[in-house]
Amino acid sequence: MIEIKDLHKSYQMGANSLHVLKGINFTVAEGEMVSIMGSSGSGKSTLLNILGMLDEADSGSYTLDNKPIKNLNEKIAAKYRNQFLGFIFQSFNLINYKSALDNVAMPLYYQGVKRSLRIEKAMHYLDKVGLADWASHLPSELSGGQKQRVAIARALASDPKVLLADEPTGALDTKTSYGVMELIQGINDEGKTIIVVTHEDDIAHMTKRIVNLKDGIIIDDSKVSQVSAKAKLHV
Numbered sequence: 001m002i003e004i005k006d007l008h009k010s011y012q013m014g015a016n017s018l019h020v021l022k023g024i025n026f027t028v029a030e031g032e033m034v035s036i037m038g039s040s041g042s043g044k045s046t047l048l049n050i051l052g053m054l055d056e057a058d059s060g061s062y063t064l065d066n067k068p069i070k071n072l073n074e075k076i077a078a079k080y081r082n083q084f085l086g087f088i089f090q091s092f093n094l095i096n097y098k099s100a101l102d103n104v105a106m107p108l109y110y111q112g113v114k115r116s117l118r119i120e121k122a123m124h125y126l127d128k129v130g131l132a133d134w135a136s137h138l139p140s141e142l143s144g145g146q147k148q149r150v151a152i153a154r155a156l157a158s159d160p161k162v163l164l165a166d167e168p169t170g171a172l173d174t175k176t177s178y179g180v181m182e183l184i185q186g187i188n189d190e191g192k193t194i195i196v197v198t199h200e201d202d203i204a205h206m207t208k209r210i211v212n213l214k215d216g217i218i219i220d221d222s223k224v225s226q227v228s229a230k231a232k233l234h235v
């Protein structure tokens, strides 16, 4: 699903250049659930931004669903992003003046789906994350865990090939985090490819493979035996 070869990225700051990704190679097969770990500044967000087509590498190659992601014009890039990728962020990034339902329906609007179908699909995904009864509520009326569930429903609404989650539990308490991870694990069990950036070891162990970054290179890439978030919730 994803193939990255010898990826390099530097940031230019005045006369200085900061070499952040120094030759990243990895592949993610369809249906995998992978976490990217590493200390602050190791390049996790930079890598995720490139995977999410929000930024471009300086060199190396990135193939997403057999499509080379390089020098795409903004229209095609936006189309691929919308079609192939779903995003989940630490700070939820919901639109505050829109209801939960309208937030979930938003990506479908950009895909040109007509309103009645947008509402039907958005309701389906809100129901899937356990929030059907909260459809008309504004984000300010929801708890952190509920906001993240709305964000997950929104990420799923366009049925992307890959879900990219940047510290999805970073703003949540432990119990709520495990609840969100239980949901994400369920989505992966249904076959969705998922990449999670996290600082937290317990969250990383709820995925099936941990890629460890240090100073812009992968120092370890191992399959792990997945801890069930549901089981952790009930201990």
Ligand SMILES: Nc1ncnc2c1ncn2[C@@H]1O[C@H](COP(=O)(O)OP(=O)(O)OP(=O)(O)O)[C@@H](O)[C@H]1O
Binding pocket: 011, 012, 013, 018, 020, 038, 039, 040, 041, 042, 043, 044, 045, 046, 047
């Ligand atoms: N747009 C930018 N311009 C300049 N430097 C940047 C930019 N984005 C990131 N950096 C620098 O690149 C390095 C890697 O940043 P990155 O955000 O990828 O790390 P990270 O592992 O995600 O860190 P954290 O866990 O703190 O979010 C850091 O030293 C950061 O200061």
